Amino acid sequence: MDEQTITLRTNDGINLHVYRWAPDDQPKAAVQVHHGLAEHAGRYRRLAEALTAAGYLVYAPDQRASGRSAAGDYGNWGPDGWAGWVDDYALLNARIRADNPQLDVALIGHSMGSFGAQQYLLEHSAEVASVVLIGTGDVVDLVPLLTAEGPADLSAFNASFEHRTGFEWLSRDEAEVDKYVADEASGWSAPLPADLKSLLHAAEPAALEGIREDLPILLLSGDRDPVGGDLGEGVERTAARYREAGLRDVIVKLYPEARHEVLNEINRDEVTADVVDFLDRTVGYPQQ
Template sequence: MFTFTSIDGLDVHVHEWPADTPPRGVVQIAHGMGEHAARYTPLARELAARGYAVYAGDHRGHGLTMRPGRPGVLGDDGWNLLVEDLAALTRIVRARHPGLPVVLLGHSLGSFAAQQYLLDHAALVDAAALSGTTAVDRLLAHLADSGGDVMAVFNGPFEPARTGADWLSRDESQVDAYIADPLCGFTLDEPSMGGLAAAATGRLAEPAGIPTGLPLYVLVGDRDPLNRRTELSSLAVERYRKAGLTDLTYRIYSGARHELFNETNRDEVVGDLTDWLDRVTA
């Protein structure tokens, strides 16, 4: 692990998994809300075995970057700074691996940050993948209309449920590990959600200016409650098509829930991801 200092003085903690062989490319992972980068260790090790150097920072308000006792608190202008932290890390890994292709892989909240990243920093990466992603403005509007606890709304389609986190995966052991993890299970505080909402209803709703040839991979489960049976992920993909992206792959996994890399069909998901990575980094 290592740390770097963000523009507001925050030390951002970064996990690193070196490639098992001379690296063919770099994958930078942006994790989701209420979790942390170490949860991606199995995926990172599989990517490292395929020749990819992997980096994943703990977002501000999360994991080892979290200020003590302040889960989900991103701070002043925290949402925009979270996105800038991703760009800062990309510059670091590019300096460490000159000449190698870099792919940004964002999951859930990390994919929302990646959506904004691509509007400002697309030149830093050679491709991007969005897992468990959605049309964020429409998702937030749905949550506002529901008027309840976010996690309860997400778990609603699976009631009567075994746990309050059944929406994450069909794999009960993965759900139980999430619940038992003291660094998991929270949402952003109100000011931080406000920063996300401002971006979602503005720039993210009409993506423009992304290089049209940038490879983009969108992967979701058709039981992911963030997407209302893929309605919202399909809307996000259509927006990117209208923005002119020409190398766009959209994959929907039948029966899968939100955390595709922790699902019962994770071998299929990871295999498809690595096949795509091999193509776009060749």
């Protein structure tokens, strides 16, 4: 796997730092990966190794307020706030397609990255060939929690788990939780932008009708993930909205006992294989 970085200038003047991971041979498709809140794209290098080994070209930004793009000021959303977070998906997608006009582009979003993807798709579904939403859920449940006054308080997500670090809700793998806690670019807290409430549009039937009906969507979650609701109820509601809007290829897979970061769970090899299989079916051409 060849690793490079590029920088994109956002519409409101932020330097967005992007990893570009390339396979050794000619790629069969490109994959755009967006991380979640209070983390960064470097945590997805293991996923990129699996995707490049399967023949995919991967782009993953440190999103605004996060990682190297934050320049040490974690949680600074910039002048455009949440709208900027969503606009950055289109900015990167345009760069990927300009650099690789022969390739289809798949979109993967985890957690807050998946919620950004839900809103992005309302107007940009023609720009991607398939979508994977990981650690996702129902925006109707999430937005009131995250738009309360003060910094985003995620501690409630740990209420039903043992309290060793406060982040046990992320994974059953203690080593992965400890890596997250030790990472200064992860786990920060900050007020979220006021315009995050616009994410509620992603639950409106009229808005969802703008998504093209032939777009394949895979939703992956642990059934103990508090973001997805009790036994994945929020994930299922989100999938049902897509189906009701006419989308014909919407799949939900819930992993028993798994928590929020299924890509860092004890069954992560299974999850990664499911992602690769879905990409091979929807955008890739498996080697014969």
